[in-house]
Amino acid sequence: MSDGPAVLAVETATDACSVALALGGELRSRHEVVPRQHQQRLFAMIHELAGSAPLAALGLDLIAYGRGPGSFTGLRIAAAAAQGLAFSLGLPIAGVPTLAIQAQTALRRGEAAPGSVILSTIDARIGELYWALYDCTDELPRALSEPAVCRPEALPVSRLAAEVASGRPLYLVGSGAAFADAMPAGLPAFAGSAPALLPEAEDLVPLARACLAAGEAGSAAGVAPLYVQGGDRWKTLAEQGRAR
Structure with missing residues (x-):
C-alpha cells in the first residue's frame, strides 16, 4: 500500500x-x-x-x-x-x-485479470441480483454502468456482449454469481467466476x-x-x- x-x-x-x-x-x-x-x-x-x-x-x-x-x-x-x-x-x-469495491477485491485477489471486464454482482434476495459492469483496463475499476437490480434472466445481453466484443475476458464475481445458470444463454462466456467473493x-x-x-x-x-x-x-x- x-x-x-x-x-x-x-x-x-x-x-x-x-x-x-x-x-x-x-x-x-x-x-x-x-x-x-x-x-x-x-x-x-x-x-x-x-x-x-x-x-x-x-x-x-x-x-x-x-x-x-x-x-x-x-x-x-x-x-x-x-x-x-x-x-x-x-x-x-x-x-x-x-459493487466497485468488490471488483477491486476481485482484481487484488486474482479472481479477475487486469485488462478484463468484471460483472460484479450481489444476491439481492427474492430471486434478483444487484449488478454493475466495470472496465479493469486502468489501475482502478471504471464503471461502465450504474448499479442496477434485475432478475438474472433479464441481464442485458447486447450490452455485455458489446463490452467484450474486442476479445477482452469477462469475469463474474460476487454472490449473484450463484444465479449463473439462470442468466441468458446469449451472454458471453465467463473467463472465471467467484461466487464466494465479498x-x-x-x-x-x-x-x-x-x-x-x-x-x-x-x-x-x-x-x-x-x-x-x-x-x-x-x-x-x-x-x-x-x-x-
Whole structure:
C-alpha cells in the first residue's frame, strides 16, 4: 500500500463486516463474515485497528464507506457509522459503490485479470441480483454502468456482449454469481467466476483516495446510501446522464 491520505474505511453491505485503516503507507484491516452482527462488531473492529490511540489522534484525512447496493440494514449501519465519525472528527467523507469495491477485491485477489471486464454482482434476495459492469483496463475499476437490480434472466445481453466484443475476458464475481445458470444463454462466456467473493474494506481505500483526489469527497451531511429498487430499467451511464 503506497503512502497517501490517511483513510478509515468501512463496508457492511453484505454478510461481511469489513474495516480498514490506512496510515503512513501501512494498511491494517479486519474482515469478518458475520451475518446480522455488523452492529455489534463494527466499532469493536475499528478500535482493534486503532489500538490504544484515540481516533482523533491518528491524523486521519478521510472517512470512507461502501454505499451499496446491498442489505438495507447493512447500508444504514455503514452510512451512520461513517457519518458519525466524519462529524465527530471534522473530516470529509467518501461513499463508493459496493459493487466497485468488490471488483477491486476481485482484481487484488486474482479472481479477475487486469485488462478484463468484471460483472460484479450481489444476491439481492427474492430471486434478483444487484449488478454493475466495470472496465479493469486502468489501475482502478471504471464503471461502465450504474448499479442496477434485475432478475438474472433479464441481464442485458447486447450490452455485455458489446463490452467484450474486442476479445477482452469477462469475469463474474460476487454472490449473484450463484444465479449463473439462470442468466441468458446469449451472454458471453465467463473467463472465471467467484461466487464466494465479498467486498473488502481494504479495497475501498484506493477508490476513496481517488474520490478525494478528484474532489468528489463531501461533508458528513451528504451521506447517501445507494438503495437500488426493483423494476428500474437498466441504463448506460450516458443514458442516465441525459435523463438528469
